[in-house]
Amino acid sequence: MDYRRGVVTGESVWRAILLYGANSATYKFAFGATLLEAAATGRNHVTLEELAPRYAELLCEALQRQPRQGTSARSKFLDTCRAFNAGELDRDMLHRRTVQLGFSNVVDAFPKLGGDQAPLSYYEDQRRNSAAPGLVLRDELLELAGSVHAQDLDAETAARWRLVETAWATGISDGVLGPSLVYDPDQQALVLQSKQRRRSVTGVVAALNGYQDGRCAYCNELMTQNVGSGPIVEHVLPWKLLTRLWRGPDVDAIWNLVLACWSCNNAKGGRAPHETWMPWLEQRNNDLIESRHPLREVLMAQTGATTAERHDTLKLAYRRATELLPTVWTPPVAGHRA
Ligand SMILES: [Zn+2]
Known part of the structure; x- marks a missing residue:
């Protein structure tokens, strides 16, 4: 950020x-x-x-x-x-x-x-x-x-509030959520999943927007709520990997979700981004973990407890993804924040 x-x-x-x-x-x-x-x-x-x-x-x-x-x-x-x-x-x-x-x-x-x-x-x-x-x-x-972003800031605050109180309510002592928090693509929301039921906690856009400074993950342009500028929830490694012989971490999870503008989302389609962009994702995940974000535990469970482990997980996932889907997409400003 x-x-x-x-x-x-x-x-x-x-x-x-x-x-x-x-x-x-x-x-x-x-x-x-x-x-x-x-x-x-x-x-x-x-x-x-x-x-x-x-x-x-x-x-x-x-x-x-x-x-x-x-x-x-x-x-x-x-x-x-x-x-x-x-x-x-x-x-x-x-x-x-x-x-x-x-x-x-x-x-x-x-x-x-x-x-x-x-x-x-x-x-x-x-x-x-x-x-x-x-x-x-x-x-x-x-x-x-x-400013035009006042509403976004309000939504981001509300999202973090929901995550924090949900973490306390689940009874985990240091206020973090375990891997029971999953992404629901239909609602574009984070959902607390128990054996009995699924309960929506907060929207993914509001939960992630602040950690990207309201900017598109790929082109770095500011996003507003207008049609055309997004933000849209985007799978970095394409969702359609799940329909292939995918052997890797769940791509339908927070570590692999970013917010993008409509034009980047459209242009990217079902492809992985060019390898040079990937350090951005690694850094974003590390930022969330360092922020004491309630999603910290979720991210660590998904990709590894240390920065070195997470680096390796991401590298391996990327390699496997591009073996199955070899055509990659080059973002407008590759690696702009790497
Ligand atoms: Zn963009």
């Missing part, structure tokens, strides 16, 4: 904050979404009283979806949200308690990346300013909220 590759933009740092790093509670997702919405109105100052209703609403909804929203046993604020959901508290009281309890850690923690201050900030903390208490929203945030 851009930021990790040294390009600091409002968008890349935002993605780093929300898509990378370990999670101990889901407040930052609710807070990020609330901030973006507040900034979309164009105002540059908000009070906690103004942020509280939406912020609490997102967390109350999340608790209804999934009772576990943090790794610590108790949280006064989450208990308040639970009490509201149970009808034991009215909306006014919920908002008042949210102002008292809900922001204490998240306002300080949000602008941090791996313990350090992020290279740019989205607001100034003026909570102690008695004349105008609240947060001053900086231009970086206002621009982000007004």
